Amino acid sequence: xxxIEKPELLIPAGNLETLKIxxxxxxxxIYIGGDMYGLRAKARNFSMEDMxxxxxxxxxxxxxxxxxxxxxxxxxxLEGIRKYFKDLMAFGKDxxxxxxxxxxxxxxxxxxxxxxxxxxxxxxxxxxxxxxxRFWHKLGASRVVSARELSLQEITELRANIxxxxxxxxxxxxxxxxxxxxxxxxSNYFTGRDANLGECTHSCRWRYHVVEEKRPGEYLPxxxxxxxxxxxxxxxxxxLEYIPQMVNAGxxxxxxxxxxxxxxxxxxxxxxxxxAIDDYFTDPSLYxxxxxxxxxxxxxxxxxxxxxxxxxxxxxxxxxxxxxxTYEKAxxxxxxxxxxxxxxxxxxxxxxxxxxxxxELIRPDGNTFKLVVKRITDDEGNDMESCPxxxxxxxxxxxxxxxxxxxxxxxxx
Numbered sequence: 083x084x085x086i087e088k089p090e091l092l093i094p095a096g097n098l099e100t101l102k103i104x105x106x107x108x109x110x111x112i113y114i115g116g117d118m119y120g121l122r123a124k125a126r127n128f129s130m131e132d133m134x135x136x137x138x139x140x141x142x143x144x145x146x147x148x149x150x151x152x153x154x155x156x157x158x159x160l161e162g163i164r165k166y167f168k169d170l171m172a173f174g175k176d177x178x179x180x181x182x183x184x185x186x187x188x189x190x191x192x193x194x195x196x197x198x199x200x201x202x203x204x205x206x207x208x209x210x211x212x213x214x215x216r217f218w219h220k221l222g223a224s225r226v227v228s229a230r231e232l233s234l235q236e237i238t239e240l241r242a243n244i245x246x247x248x249x250x251x252x253x254x255x256x257x258x259x260x261x262x263x264x265x266x267x268x269s270n271y272f273t274g275r276d277a278n279l280g281e282c283t284h285s286c287r288w289r290y291h292v293v294e295e296k297r298p299g300e301y302l303p304x305x306x307x308x309x310x311x312x313x314x315x316x317x318x319x320x321x322l323e324y325i326p327q328m329v330n331a332g333x334x335x336x337x338x339x340x341x342x343x344x345x346x347x348x349x350x351x352x353x354x355x356x357x358a359i360d361d362y363f364t365d366p367s368l369y370x371x372x373x374x375x376x377x378x379x380x381x382x383x384x385x386x387x388x389x390x391x392x393x394x395x396x397x398x399x400x401x402x403x404x405x406x407x408t409y410e411k412a413x414x415x416x417x418x419x420x421x422x423x424x425x426x427x428x429x430x431x432x433x434x435x436x437x438x439x440x441x442e443l444i445r446p447d448g449n450t451f452k453l454v455v456k457r458i459t460d461d462e463g464n465d466m467e468s469c470p471x472x473x474x475x476x477x478x479x480x481x482x483x484x485x486x487x488x489x490x491x492x493x494x495x
Contacts, residue, residue: 086329086330087334088359088363089328089329089333089334089335089336089359090110090111090251090334090335090336091108091109091110091111091335091336091338091352091355091356091359092109092110092111092112092113092148092251092335092336092337092338093107093108093109093111093112093113093338093348093351093352094112094113094114094256094338094339094340094341094343094348095112095113095114095136095341095348096114096115096127096341096342096343097127097128097132098128098132098135098136099345099418100343100344100345100348101114101128101136101139101140101147102136102139102487103345103348103349103352103418103487103489104348104349104352105139105140105143105145106143106446106487107348107349107352107353107356107446107487108352108353108355108356108357108446109145109352109356110145110146111145111146111147111148111179111335112136112140112145112146112147112148113147113148113149113150113182113337113341114127114128114133114136114147114148114149114150114341115127115128115149115150115341116128116129116130116133116149116150116151116166130169133149133170133173134173134176137173137176137177137178138176141175141176146179146180147178147179148178148179148180148181148182148202149170149178149180149181149182150181150182150204151163151166151167151181151182151183151188151192152182152183152184152185152188152204152206153184153185153188154184154185154206155185155187155188160187160191163188163191164191164194164195167181167191167192167195167196168195170196171195171196171199177196177199178199179199179200180199180200180201180202180224180225181196181199181200181201181202182202182203182204182227183201183202183203183204184203184204184205184206184207189201189203189221189223193221193222200224200225201222201223201224201225202223202224202225202226202227202249202251203218203223203225203226203227204227205227205228205229205230205253207226207227208229209226209227209228209229210228210229210231210232210236211240212239212240212243212244214226215240215244215248215250216243216244216245216248219244219245219248223248224247224248224249225248225249225250225251225334225335226248226249226250226251227251227252227253227337228240228250228251228252230253230319230391230392231392232252232392233392233393233394233395234324234327234328234331234393234394237250237252237331237332237333238330238331238332240332241331241332241333242332249334249335250332250333250334250335251333251334251335251337252328252333252335252336252337253319253337253338253339253391254319254320254321254328254333254336254337254338254355255318255319255320255321255322255336255337255338255339255351255355255380256318256319256338256339256340257318257319257339257340317387317388317389318387318388318389319339319388319389319390319391320377320380320388320389320390321336321390321393322354322355322358322373322376322377322380323373323376323377324390324393325358325359325362325369326362326366326369327393328393329362336355336359338351338352338355344415344432345415345418345489346383346413346415346489346491347383347415349444349446349489350379350380350382350383350444351380351383353379353444353446353448354376354379354380356448357372357376357448358372358373358376381412382412382413382491383412383413411494412493412494413442413491413492413493413494414433414491414492414494415432415433415489415490415491416429416431416432416433416435416441416490416491416492417429417430417431417432417476417489417490418430418487418488418489418490419484419485419486419487419488419489419490420486421486422484423477425479426457426459426477426478426479427477427478427479427480427484428475428476428477429475429476429478429490430473430474430475430476431469431471431472431473431474431475431476432472432473433472433492434468434469434470435455435468435469435490435492436455436458436467436468436469437455437456437457437458437466437467437468438454438455439454439455439492440452440453440454440492441453441454441455441480441490441491441492442490442491442492442493443480443482443484443488443489443490444488444489444491445485445487445488445489446487451482453480453481453482454480454481455478455479455480456478456479456480456481457478457479458476458477458478459476459477459478460474460475460476460477461474461475461476461477463477
């Protein structure tokens with residue numbers, strides 16, 4: 083067993099369902115956003131009521147909740163932000179464990195309205211050097227999320243030059259941005275939807291052509307041989323195979339991107355990183371032996387193939403996807419078990435499946451079972467051959483005892 087402190091596993095949640103899944107599937111902490119002031123406007127996000135319930139749920143399992151307030155604020159936002167922090171403080175014992183902030187004005191308001199709550203500096207603040215970390219530490223921040231453009235060598239040097247009680251949080255998995263930590267203008271320019279106000283349209287994934295100034299209307303293709311024209315489309319980050327290097331660099335929190343992802347994605351990534359981290363801290367040789375299993379499992383979640391980003395130097399052309407802009411999807415999310423009635427198990431259907439189908443059951447403890455759907459009924463007990471209506475409450479029999487938070491998935495051919 084190694085003696086270095088085990089890093090936190092920080093998992094995203096875009097709604098109450100995925101928050102609970104993250105907690106149950108191995109996260110140490112969850113980061114969420116409210117209806118306003120976070121940088122994921124297209125995520126369903128949390129009402130104040132859901133946020134209160136979610137924080138209470140996490141605290142019940144001794145897990146932490148961090149709330150994002152990381153927009154670049156305008157004058158019109160400040161009064162609302164102050165009220166937002168006051169309302170969150172009114173949660174009492176189940177208030178957030180930290181705020182994630184990038185704007186100095188929002189930082190100041192948070193210190194005034196919630197002085198006992200930790201402040202983590204968002205990756206949107208583009209913190210790329212130890213002097214910046216020291217600056218935020220002097221102002222009272224307990225943690226800084228490093229810019230995604232830092233290498234492990236730079237993080238190691240940074241760790242050696244900041245106070246011991248200053249924490250480093252770093253993205254280790256998920257989508258990559260073409261701009262410095264999200265500061266992209268493409269979405270705003272093309273659609274008027276500002277990435278720094280949480281409305282990014284992911285314009286970097288689009289197909290592009292070149293127009294020569296004196297030939298208006300003539301669109302010339304941008305090509306890398308015959309692979310296509312998705313010149314800004316990065317592969318997803320995945321550092322599962324480099325946990326020792328990240329631990330030795332002094333990273334305190336391993337952060338996963340994806341507040342707009344499904345419960346299946348959250349469960350798949352959370353339990354895989356949980357196992358990898360725990361294996362390494364139990365016995366590094368166990369971790370090395372199980373590396374292929376980690377990668378096999380994480381590839382079952384949606385992804386754009388994987389890269390190590392900037393950790394070992396600047397990305398090269400191999401880290402881009404030039405021929406398409408879609409996710410690879412090995413499995414479809416069918417639903418999460420909610421409870422039991424008369425020997426059948428309830429779930430809200432997420433995608434269609436049928437009696438007789440072979441599906442998989444995954445559990446928070448890491449176990450996976452291959453089962454056959456033996457029976458489906460509607461909420462009134464009427465038998466159904468399939469469940470074609472999204473979000474329908476159904477009851478199922480898989481010939482196996484199920485538990486709340488078990489997740490059903492189907493392998494795609």
